[in-house]
Amino acid sequence: MPRVAGRHFLQIPGPTNVPERVLRAIDFPTIDHRGPEFGALGREVLEGMKRVFKTAGHVVIYPASGTGAWEAALANALSPGDRVLMYETGHFAALWHKMARRLGLQAELIAGDWRSGADPQAIEALLREDGERRIRAVCVVHNETSTGVVTRVAEVRRAIDAAAHPALFMVDTISSLASIDYRHDEWGVDVTVGGSQKGLMLPPGLSFNAISAKALAASKTAKLPRSFWDWTDMIASNKDGYFPYTPATNLLYGLREALRMLLEEEGLESVFARHQRHAEATRRAVRAWGLEVLARNPAEYSPSLTAVLMPAGHDADRFRNIALESFDLSLGTGLSKLAGKVFRIGHLGDFNDLMLLGTLAGCEMGLELAGVPIRKEGVRAAMDYLAPLRSAGKRAAA
Numbered sequence: 001m002p003r004v005a006g007r008h009f010l011q012i013p014g015p016t017n018v019p020e021r022v023l024r025a026i027d028f029p030t031i032d033h034r035g036p037e038f039g040a041l042g043r044e045v046l047e048g049m050k051r052v053f054k055t056a057g058h059v060v061i062y063p064a065s066g067t068g069a070w071e072a073a074l075a076n077a078l079s080p081g082d083r084v085l086m087y088e089t090g091h092f093a094a095l096w097h098k099m100a101r102r103l104g105l106q107a108e109l110i111a112g113d114w115r116s117g118a119d120p121q122a123i124e125a126l127l128r129e130d131g132e133r134r135i136r137a138v139c140v141v142h143n144e145t146s147t148g149v150v151t152r153v154a155e156v157r158r159a160i161d162a163a164a165h166p167a168l169f170m171v172d173t174i175s176s177l178a179s180i181d182y183r184h185d186e187w188g189v190d191v192t193v194g195g196s197q198k199g200l201m202l203p204p205g206l207s208f209n210a211i212s213a214k215a216l217a218a219s220k221t222a223k224l225p226r227s228f229w230d231w232t233d234m235i236a237s238n239k240d241g242y243f244p245y246t247p248a249t250n251l252l253y254g255l256r257e258a259l260r261m262l263l264e265e266e267g268l269e270s271v272f273a274r275h276q277r278h279a280e281a282t283r284r285a286v287r288a289w290g291l292e293v294l295a296r297n298p299a300e301y302s303p304s305l306t307a308v309l310m311p312a313g314h315d316a317d318r319f320r321n322i323a324l325e326s327f328d329l330s331l332g333t334g335l336s337k338l339a340g341k342v343f344r345i346g347h348l349g350d351f352n353d354l355m356l357l358g359t360l361a362g363c364e365m366g367l368e369l370a371g372v373p374i375r376k377e378g379v380r381a382a383m384d385y386l387a388p389l390r391s392a393g394k395r396a397a398a
């Protein structure tokens with residue numbers, strides 16, 4: 001393959017662009033994970049992750065992709081045959097459901113339209129019907145990465161409380177953590193699942209569980225088989241910053257650097273505001289092109305990615321290939337039943353206004369080359385939104 005000059009635009013909704021600083025932080029000799037130096041690293045990243053999840057409880061870190069942390073959440077807290085209520089927000093919710101079935105759980109998937117978040121009222125109604133309190137867990141995906149739709153987690157919590165139901169509440173934040181406001185303790189979540197390669201700006205390879213006292217208590221009697229994923233061994237070793245088996249040491253160097261950037265230098269609230277701003281600019285571009293955002297409800301628009309519907313008769317993947325070949329721009333593909341029908345623009349992680357405008361320019365030119373009928377006004381609309389926000393006074397807030 002001939003060399004392609006300049007930086008590749010990796011604008012899929014994860015893995016995201018890894019900042020140079022994080023890459024450099026990873027590029028150090030691996031140390032003895034049982035030696036005296038390691039404990040300080042372990043303690044710093046575990047403490048930092050508690051601040052990201054907004055929890056005073058335990059956070060555990062696995063050397064695994066997000067899928068591993070999905071399994072850990074279910075395997076630690078539940079027993080074979082337990083009833084679990086899940087909500088079909090899209091591809092990732094459906095995959096988590098499939099996993100729950102494979103693990104021997106009696107998992108029910110509330111049907112969704114792949115354009116909306118989990119419906120708190122539907123969840124409340126099903127919990128009220130469960131007079132014998134046999135449902136052991138409610139699981140939702142905070143940011144459904146296949147559709148660009150956010151579930152209102154605090155409202156789902158209120159629905160569980162309104163039904164006075166004791167089920168555990170589990171939330172997948174793999175593509176929202178450190179990009180979209182999230183509060184494990186305040187929202188009464190029992191297990192939150194996270195991953196490294198999206199908002200945390202790291203390569204793939206780490207994943208997380210944030211664990212409430214209620215979930216930890218449930219794990220003491222839960223009967224699903226588990227060994228590698230067992231919270232007990234992790235928490236015991238983590239006390240001093242160590243791990244029960246070899247951790248992904250170099251990724252933890254990267255995590256330490258990313259946490260300093262997110263928590264100390266930019267601040268989580270500014271990070272969230274930046275993602276909101278880039279998402280709004282993207283939606284303005286999409287509408288200016290004359291195309292439609294997949295998410296139906298403005299209160300559920302994702303700050304970290306936007307899924308765009310292709311006009312009938314135009315294949316989203318053909319356009320994506322043209323954008324890649326012509327402009328070295330990778331966009332997210334439509335997953336399972338959205339294949340060919342949508343493309344997804346990732347605007348999360350280490351990202352700024354001009355990176356977004358480059359991405360949108362690549363989309364606009366690519367759509368034109370693919371023969372998709374659009375108005376060539378999307379980049380203009382995004383600039384008209386972004387530039388005034390940078391004027392004096394607002395600069396600090398932005």
Ligand SMILES: *Cc1c(COP(=O)(O)O)cnc(C)c1O
Pocket residue numbers: 014065066067068092141143144145172173174175195204
């Ligand atoms: C990416 C993603 C996953 C899958 O994580 P892997 O790291 O690929 O195992 C699960 N859920 C959501 C919401 C995701 O965005």
